[in-house]
Amino acid sequence: MNRKKRIIILGTTGSVGTTVLEEIAYFREQFEIVGISCHSNIERAEMIIKNFSVQAVAVTDPKISVPRNFCGKIFRGIDGLSAMVESLEFDILVVAIAGIDGLRPVLRAIDRGKTVILASKEVLVVAGEMVMGLAQSKGAVILPLDSEHNAIFQCTRGDNRFIKRLWLTASGGKFWNQDRQAIEHATVTEVLRHPKWSMGKKITVDSSTMANKGLEIIEAIHLFGVRPTQIEVAIHPACTVHSLVEFCDGSFLAQLSPVSMKYAARYCLFYPERVAVREPSLDLFQLGELQFFRPDFEQFSCLKLAMEVAQGKQSQRIAYNAANEIAVELFLNEKITLQAIPEIIRGTLSKMEDKDYETLEEILAVDQMARSRARQFAKRFF
Ligand code: MG
Numbered sequence: 001m002n003r004k005k006r007i008i009i010l011g012t013t014g015s016v017g018t019t020v021l022e023e024i025a026y027f028r029e030q031f032e033i034v035g036i037s038c039h040s041n042i043e044r045a046e047m048i049i050k051n052f053s054v055q056a057v058a059v060t061d062p063k064i065s066v067p068r069n070f071c072g073k074i075f076r077g078i079d080g081l082s083a084m085v086e087s088l089e090f091d092i093l094v095v096a097i098a099g100i101d102g103l104r105p106v107l108r109a110i111d112r113g114k115t116v117i118l119a120s121k122e123v124l125v126v127a128g129e130m131v132m133g134l135a136q137s138k139g140a141v142i143l144p145l146d147s148e149h150n151a152i153f154q155c156t157r158g159d160n161r162f163i164k165r166l167w168l169t170a171s172g173g174k175f176w177n178q179d180r181q182a183i184e185h186a187t188v189t190e191v192l193r194h195p196k197w198s199m200g201k202k203i204t205v206d207s208s209t210m211a212n213k214g215l216e217i218i219e220a221i222h223l224f225g226v227r228p229t230q231i232e233v234a235i236h237p238a239c240t241v242h243s244l245v246e247f248c249d250g251s252f253l254a255q256l257s258p259v260s261m262k263y264a265a266r267y268c269l270f271y272p273e274r275v276a277v278r279e280p281s282l283d284l285f286q287l288g289e290l291q292f293f294r295p296d297f298e299q300f301s302c303l304k305l306a307m308e309v310a311q312g313k314q315s316q317r318i319a320y321n322a323a324n325e326i327a328v329e330l331f332l333n334e335k336i337t338l339q340a341i342p343e344i345i346r347g348t349l350s351k352m353e354d355k356d357y358e359t360l361e362e363i364l365a366v367d368q369m370a371r372s373r374a375r376q377f378a379k380r381f382f
Contacts, residue, residue: 004032005269006090010058010081010105011097012048013041015200016119016145019261020094021048023269028052031269035073035088037081037097040064058084060101081105085112092269095120096145098202099325100367103127104360110140117268119145121219126318127363128222129356142223143268148216149223150264151242151255156224157272165230166220167244167252170295171196172235173208180299186338188331196239196259205328209341210295214306215324218317221310228310233303235293240282258282301342305349313354315366322370323348323377330378340381347377 007024011017024031037058038045046067049057058075059066066074075084082104085093093109094117095102102120109116111134118124124131135142141158144150148168156163170176174195175183186208194204206212217231242264244254257263258281266275297304302324309316327344330336336344351373357363 004030005092006032006034006088007092007094008035008056008085008088008090008109009033009094009096010037010102011039011095011119012036013038013044014096014098015198016096016261016265017094020096020117020145020265020269021052023262023265024052027269027275034090035084037075037084039097042067046070056084056088060097079104082108085109091115092117094145095123098122098200100126100321100364103131103363106131107134107360110134110138110142113138113140115141115143117143117145117265121146121215122321124219124222125215125321126314126367127360128218128317129314130360130363132222132225141271143271144219144223145261145264145268146216146219147261147264148243149220150267152220152224152245154255154267155243155245155253160224160226162247162249163224163226163230163245164248165232165246166224166226167232167234167246168213168216168220169234169236169239169241169243169292170210170213171207171239172237172293172295173210173212175208176210176235176237176293176295176300183299183338188334191331191338196237201332202325202328205331205338205341206324209302209338210300211302211306211324211328211341211345213295214302214309215321217303217306218310218320228307231310233295235295236291237293238287238290240287241290256282302345305342305345309349314356314363315352315354315370316349318363318366319348319352319370319373320345322367323374326371326374327378330381336378336381340378344374344378344381348374351377 033052035056040061056073058080085105085108092115096119100122102123191208239259241254246252309320323345327341
């Protein structure tokens with residue numbers, strides 16, 4: 001029997017991290033978790049350490065004390081993530097932390113030629129050229145865990161030569177077929193009740209404004225080496241078709257599975273093989289009609305802004321992501337309305353220069369600058 005694949009998971013206590021852990025637990029003869037990270041949920045991290053005999057842990061929240069009675073390696077703070085990736089022996093890095101904190105550890109893993117299973121779309125949004133360029137030169141494989149990109153990857157299997165267009169499907173969130181009034185008066189509680197997917201708070205808000213799909217457009221451009229004009233978005237409320245590829249010869253391929261991240265996680269963990277499971281999956285006779293609708297780019301201006309940003313320079317993409325994060329946090333704290341989110345993104349973008357960057361330090365500095373500009377601009381909506 002082959003030796004177990006050694007895995008580091010960044011963001012084990014979040015919703016995607018939990019799904020990956022469940023899959024690993026299910027197939028535990030084939031995987032070994034050598035390192036995990038958590039932000040502040042130390043109780044859950046301690047349980048994972050015990051259940052999976054983990055040897056190393058990174059705790060990113062500096063206010064949190066490290067796990068009790070743990071005699072493995074301990075890493076602290078955001079820098080601890082890349083230090084852990086640097087020092088452990090492993091085969092696969094799973095990046096399931098939100099935001100751009102995953103960027104440095106992803107670059108460290110790629111530099112070591114390791115496989116990266118990437119759920120953090122922000123990493124490719126802010127530094128797509130750098131990440132994909134390094135992966136190519138080091139021969140490292142990047143497997144997308146975001147369900148749409150995972151679907152596309154399952155259709156192309158890494159061969160992007162014959163792609164005509166990529167069709168990203170979107171649940172449409174809560175408001176896609178409602179009038180503007182519903183959006184205007186949307187409360188935090190309403191927005192957090194997503195009709196289909198159960199996810200973290202930030203991504204659930206992003207799903208309502210469709211900023212999530214905006215980030216995914218940019219993510220897809222970098223992952224699959226396509227132009228912005230080769231991306232289409234289709235609202236598919238059933239969320240059964242996770243995305244489609246239209247090839248140059250007129251054929252389409254699509255990936256279907258039930259609404260759960262576990263199928264994407266499973267595909268990534270076993271790639272390039274597929275594992276046989278006994279559980280039932282989709283019942284085609286129960287599916288009924290598969291419907292697709294054209295999104296309204298005027299109503300969902302986060303989508304329109306993302307398309308514009310995708311055609312511009314890197315500073316714009318960094319600012320789009322940073323301003324959205326700031327605005328979502330303000331919305332969750334009930335300081336602004338849902339509709340103010342695209343306004344804050346637009347205002348921040350107008351204050352940024354149009355520029356590409358060579359180094360990680362520059363990217364992180366521009367990200368910080370965009371955040372402070374977004375905070376400043378947002379004050380007019382309080
Ligand atoms: Mg997605």
